[in-house]
Every structure is written in C-alpha cells, then in structure tokens.
Amino acid sequence: MQLFWHRRDLRTADNLGLAAAADGDEFGDVVPVFCFDDGVMEHAGPPRVAFMLDALDGLRERYRDLGSDLVVRYGDPSAVLPRLAGEYDADRVVWNHDYSGLADERDRAVRAALSDTGITHEQFHDAVHHEPGAIRTNAGDPYAVYTYFWKKWRDREKADPAPEPAPGDLAAVSGGAIPSLSDLGFDDPDAAVPPAGTAAARERLESFCEADIHRYEEMRDYPAEGATSKLSPHLKFGTIGVREVFERTEAARAAADGEAERESVVEFQGQLAWREFYAQVLSFNPEVVTKNYKDYANPIEWRDDEAALEAWKRGETGYPIVDAGMRQLRDEAFMHNRVRMIVASFLTKDLLLDWRAGYDHFRERLVDHDTANDNGGWQWAASTGTDAQPYFRIFNPTTQGERYDPDAEYITEYVPELRGVPAEQIHAWPDLDADERAERAPEYPDPIVDHSERREHALAMFERARGEDD
Numbered sequence: 228m229q230l231f232w233h234r235r236d237l238r239t240a241d242n243l244g245l246a247a248a249a250d251g252d253e254f255g256d257v258v259p260v261f262c263f264d265d266g267v268m269e270h271a272g273p274p275r276v277a278f279m280l281d282a283l284d285g286l287r288e289r290y291r292d293l294g295s296d297l298v299v300r301y302g303d304p305s306a307v308l309p310r311l312a313g314e315y316d317a318d319r320v321v322w323n324h325d326y327s328g329l330a331d332e333r334d335r336a337v338r339a340a341l342s343d344t345g346i347t348h349e350q351f352h353d354a355v356h357h358e359p360g361a362i363r364t365n366a367g368d369p370y371a372v373y374t375y376f377w378k379k380w381r382d383r384e385k386a387d388p389a390p391e392p393a394p395g396d397l398a399a400v401s402g403g404a405i406p407s408l409s410d411l412g413f414d415d416p417d418a419a420v421p422p423a424g425t426a427a428a429r430e431r432l433e434s435f436c437e438a439d440i441h442r443y444e445e446m447r448d449y450p451a452e453g454a455t456s457k458l459s460p461h462l463k464f465g466t467i468g469v470r471e472v473f474e475r476t477e478a479a480r481a482a483a484d485g486e487a488e489r490e491s492v493v494e495f496q497g498q499l500a501w502r503e504f505y506a507q508v509l510s511f512n513p514e515v516v517t518k519n520y521k522d523y524a525n526p527i528e529w530r531d532d533e534a535a536l537e538a539w540k541r542g543e544t545g546y547p548i549v550d551a552g553m554r555q556l557r558d559e560a561f562m563h564n565r566v567r568m569i570v571a572s573f574l575t576k577d578l579l580l581d582w583r584a585g586y587d588h589f590r591e592r593l594v595d596h597d598t599a600n601d602n603g604g605w606q607w608a609a610s611t612g613t614d615a616q617p618y619f620r621i622f623n624p625t626t627q628g629e630r631y632d633p634d635a636e637y638i639t640e641y642v643p644e645l646r647g648v649p650a651e652q653i654h655a656w657p658d659l660d661a662d663e664r665a666e667r668a669p670e671y672p673d674p675i676v677d678h679s680e681r682r683e684h685a686l687a688m689f690e691r692a693r694g695e696d697d
C-alpha cells in the first residue's frame with residue numbers, strides 16, 4: 228500500500244503525484260489522505276476554508292465513484308502520516324510540492340519523520356508547469372524580472388494532463404467525515420463563496436474559453452466587463468490542474484479567429500506565467516512574506532493610522548473605485564485584478580500605510596488568497612517587490628476610475644449610495660465641493676485624504692527611504 232497526501236491539489240485528474248503513485252504498482256494500491264494541519268489552519272480565513280471544505284467534499288465524492296474514499300485526519304502531518312502509514316501498512320507516501328517557506332518547513336519535518344520509520348517518500352512538481360529554478364537567467368540565477376521569465380516560460384514545452392487513477396489502483400478504504408466550518412472553529416463567511424470542486428472549475432474554464440478568452444486582452448482591465456476567468460481559487464486549491472487549463476487554452480488559440488484573438492489567448496497564458504513567476508520568487512525568497520524584497524537605504528516611514536485603515540477596509544474612503552473594490556471583497560471574497568492594484572496603491576501611496584496591513588486583510592478575506600501571488604501583488608503596488616511599480620509612479624484613483632470604469636457601472640454595483648449620481652460626478656467626487664456632495668449622495672463619505680497632497684508625501688517618504696531627501 229501507499230498513501231497519497233493531498234494538500235493544494237484537491238482533484239483526482241491531472242494530478243502528477245497521484246498519477247505517479249497510481250502507476251507505482253510495486254508499492255500497491257493508493258490510499259488518498261487529507262490532513263487538517265493546525266499550523267496551516269491558523270493562517271486561514273473563513274471564505275477560503277469554506278471553499279476548501281466544498282472542494283474536499285467533491286474530492287471525496289469522486290473517490291467514492293472510483294471505489295475508494297478520502298481518509299481525513301487532524302493534527303501535525305509529521306505525526307499523522309507515519310501513524311497512518313502504519314495503520315494501512317503503507318511503504319511509501321507521495322505528495323506534490325508547495326512553495327512557501329511554511330510548506331517547506333512542514334515537508335522537511337514530514338520527510339524526516341517518515342525516514343525515521345523507514346517509509347519511502349516522493350514529491351512531484353504539480354502546481355506549476357515549470358518548477359521554481361527550472362527557468363533561470365543565462366547566468367544561472369532565478370529571475371527577478373517577469374518579462375524575461377515569461378519569454379522562456381512561453382517557449383518551453385508543456386506537459387500533457389496526467390491521467391486520473393483507475394479504480395483498480397486505489398485502495399477500497401472508508402474515509403472519515405469532512406468537518407463543518409464550525410467544527411474547525413470558523414464563523415460562516417460574510418461573503419458569498421463560489422462553488423468549489425473539479426466540476427465547478429471545469430465549468431468556469433469552459434465558459435471562459437467559450438465566451439471571454441478571445442476578448443480577454445482588450446477587456447481584462449475593465450472590472451464591469453467580467454472578462455477574466457475567475458479561476459484563481461481553483462488554481463489556489465488545485466481543483467483543476469494547470470496542464471488541463473493550458474491544454475484548453477491551446478484549443479482556444481487554435482480556434483481563434485485572427486491574430487488579435489490568438490494574442491488574447493497568449494495574454495491569458497501570460498497571467499498563468501505570472502503565477503509561476505511569483506511562486507519562484509517566494510520559493511527562493513521565503514522571507515518576503517514579512518520583509519520587503521527590495522532594499523532601501525533607510526526604513527520606509529509608513530504611517531500608523533488605524534482610522535484610515537478601518538475606513539479602507541470598510542470601503543468608506545470617499546474614493547469611489549477604491550470603495551467599490553473593498554466592498555466587492557467584503558461581499559464576494561474576490562476583487563478584480565485592476566481594482567486590487569488600485570486599492571493597494573491607495574493604501575500604500577495615499578494612506579501611506581504599510582503593505583503588510585493590506586496583505587493581512589486580503590489574506591483574511593480573499594477566497595483565492597495565495598501567499599506567492601498576494602505577496603507579489605502587494606509588494607508590486609508598494610514599490611518594494613521584484614519588478615515593482617517604480618516608487619514615483621503613483622496611481623491616481625480618480626483617473627483610474629474614469630479610465631477603467633467610465634460609466635461607473637462597477638462602482639454603482641458595489642456602492643449603492645452613488646446610484647443615480649451621474650458617472651462624471653462619481654469620478655469627480657473627491658473634487659466636488661462639500662455641499663454638492665451632501666446634496667448628491669448624503670450617505671456616501673467625503674474623501675478621507677487629498678490625493679495630490681498625499682502623492683507629494685509619498686514621494687518624499689520614498690525619497691527619504693532611498694536616502695535622497697536633501
């Protein structure tokens with residue numbers, strides 16, 4: 228017998244580690260396992276846990292269809308897995324790599340515990356096409372600039388999806404119950420969490436490739452268009468495999484009508500490469516979870532302003548596009564990418580607050596929170612990351628709103644107080660005089676800061692950090 232330990236690969240199809248275990252006849256049938264690890268659950272927020280439990284439910288159903296089951300356990304995997312291996316008389320434990328520092332530490336402990344009891348173990352690179360370190364500069368270093376990484380990523384051959392195990396490769400076990408949110412000590416999320424599981428992921432992928440992938444490049448920055456895939460929570464929890472996603476996008480590329488549509492598919496594939504770029508940044512620099520990637524000569528003098536942070540979290544800054552994004556996060560545990568960039572810039576460059584406060588809030592609220600991508604996104608916006616926005620490029624929330632939500636459709640979807648106010652007035656909200664604001668939308672807040680003034684403060688703050696203030 229052998230154990231297959233699921234982590235962020237909650238599927239049976241296109242799962243490299245699982246397929247390899249199923250193929251390893253000399254070790255016998257595979258027992259599928261999931262372990263609720265306190266060390267990981269401590270960092271989780273309710274929307275993510277709700278999505279994960281739904282995904283586990285789908286995974287267990289699939290195993291039951293295949294004549295097996297998902298064995299569920301609780302506790303430290305370095306104690307649980309050797310014990311389970313003993314219970315099932317398993318000689319080998321197989322799992323797929325994860326790339327954060329925390330995951331690395333945990334895996335090291337599990338490997339040591341298994342080796343101590345004489346149990347073989349094997350790990351596979353499943354969550355990405357090209358594992359961290361596979362794509363390097365000509366000098367042999369990991370990339371810190373996306374564009375060059377992307378060129379090599381794009382030109383590398385991609386593997387085909389791995390086959391689902393046959394029923395005969397899986398052990399006929401009976402698994403435990405999947406706990407509820409409250410069993411795990413979490414409240415129900417405030418937000419509506421999307422359906423998880425491989426069937427839901429495939430439906431998302433299919434409808435995106437049918438309806439939106441060919442207009443993705445043109446429309447991806449417009450939040451009201453809904454032209455992105457919304458695959459992020461599925462990619463985070465691995466309810467669909469990256470090879471299956473890529474293969475479907477290649478079919479969409481082959482079916483494209485003209486060069487612009489083909490390019491649009493490639494633009495989407497470029498986002499999949501961003502995900503792998505950030506996975507390698509985190510893998511080689513695990514300290515970025517709490518530290519700036521980029522060194523400044525002096526510490527950045529972030530402000531301490533609890534009231535501003537709370538107004539940002541509630542979506543009550545008086546900057547309509549920022550507030551719409553923060554309320555989308557509250558209501559849907561998701562936020563459109565362009566708007567994530569805008570709210571992150573606002574927190575760091577207008578409110579002058581530390582990116583780590585924003586990251587913590589996103590980690591708690593996002594259904595797709597992924598350490599590598601979330602950290603990469605925040606450090607990009609804060610001008611502290613790899614390939615980051617230069618410190619002097621500061622988003623103007625008013626012009627961002629005008630450009631990417633010209634009719635204020637996205638804004639009024641999430642900020643009902645502004646419905647009925649003409650789009651130009653919505654975008655000009657921070658510049659209207661107070662009487663006009665009170666007349667047009669008495670319930671909606673006044674701007675909590677003056678963007679032009681804060682822009683100057685931000686520039687001075689970064690110049691001091693760079694040691695250029697005299």
Ligand SMILES: Cc1cc2nc3c(=O)[nH]c(=O)nc-3n(C[C@H](O)[C@H](O)[C@H](O)COP(=O)(O)OP(=O)(O)OC[C@H]3O[C@@H](n4cnc5c(N)ncnc54)[C@H](O)[C@@H]3O)c2cc1C
Nearest residue numbers: 455456457458459498502564567595596597600601604605
């Ligand atoms: C401040 C900030 C925080 C972010 N936090 C997260 C996070 O916690 N989890 C997360 O998955 N993404 C995060 N992103 C990246 C991006 O916003 C989301 O991946 C995207 O909005 C998810 O929507 P989608 O699936 O419709 O994306 P699509 O546009 O359809 O992209 C397809 C997939 O590519 C990947 N991707 C897209 N953009 C990026 C990017 N910039 N960086 C890395 N991968 C990307 C995602 O896996 C995504 O599902 C963050 C970005 C910023 C600016």
